[in-house]
Amino acid sequence: MQFVADDPPSRGPLSGLAQMHTAHLLALAVDMPFMSEQYLKFLCDQMEPGIGVVPTIDNRAEPLVAIYPREAVADFRSALAGTDFSLQSVVRRLVERGKLREVRVKKYETKLFLNVNELSDASAL
Numbered sequence: 792m793q794f795v796a797d798d799p800p801s802r803g804p805l806s807g808l809a810q811m812h813t814a815h816l817l818a819l820a821v822d823m824p825f826m827s828e829q830y831l832k833f834l835c836d837q838m839e840p841g842i843g844v845v846p847t848i849d850n851r852a853e854p855l856v857a858i859y860p861r862e863a864v865a866d867f868r869s870a871l872a873g874t875d876f877s878l879q880s881v882v883r884r885l886v887e888r889g890k891l892r893e894v895r896v897k898k899y900e901t902k903l904f905l906n907v908n909e910l911s912d913a914s915a916l
Contacts, residue, residue: 794796802876804855809867811859814891815843820855822906830903834858837894845882848896852886853904863890 796850808818819826837844838858845857855878863885870881885891896904 795841802871804878805867805870805876805881808834808859809864809871811861811864814860815841816861818855818857818859820906822908823856823904824907825905826856826903831856834894839892842889843885843891845886845891846896847893848901848904852879852880852882852893852897854882856904857882857891859885860890866890870888880894 804818808816809911817831817834819831834844834856835858838860840863841860843858843860843863846853863881866881866885866888870876882891886893
């Protein structure tokens with residue numbers, strides 16, 4: 792594992808993704824404590840050379856539990872050069888270009904994607 796700091800000015804996760812140097816990169820948000828090793832292995836089984844995978848819930852991508860191929864770097868850098876830094880927009884383009892495959896999250900798997908950012912989030916669970 793290697794830590795990659797954002798180049799200033801930070802544009803959120805997109806800044807880090809644009810620095811990828813490996814064949815594939817797993818992006819995983821730190822605020823999803825219920826994510827499982829089993830699910831991440833499942834995602835790894837879905838990727839192919841040059842093609843990553845992104846889970847979707849109700850037609851909305853989960854770009855911070857996704858595996859991106861190196862071929863996406865140009866798309867990340869292009870987005871950083873523009874004004875739309877939304878990972879949803881970038882992911883949509885990557886899916887359209889065949890660089891990402893969508894995987895529908897099953898109803899019972901949605902709990903894996905719950906965000907816990909504050910103590911009140913955890914107590915609400």
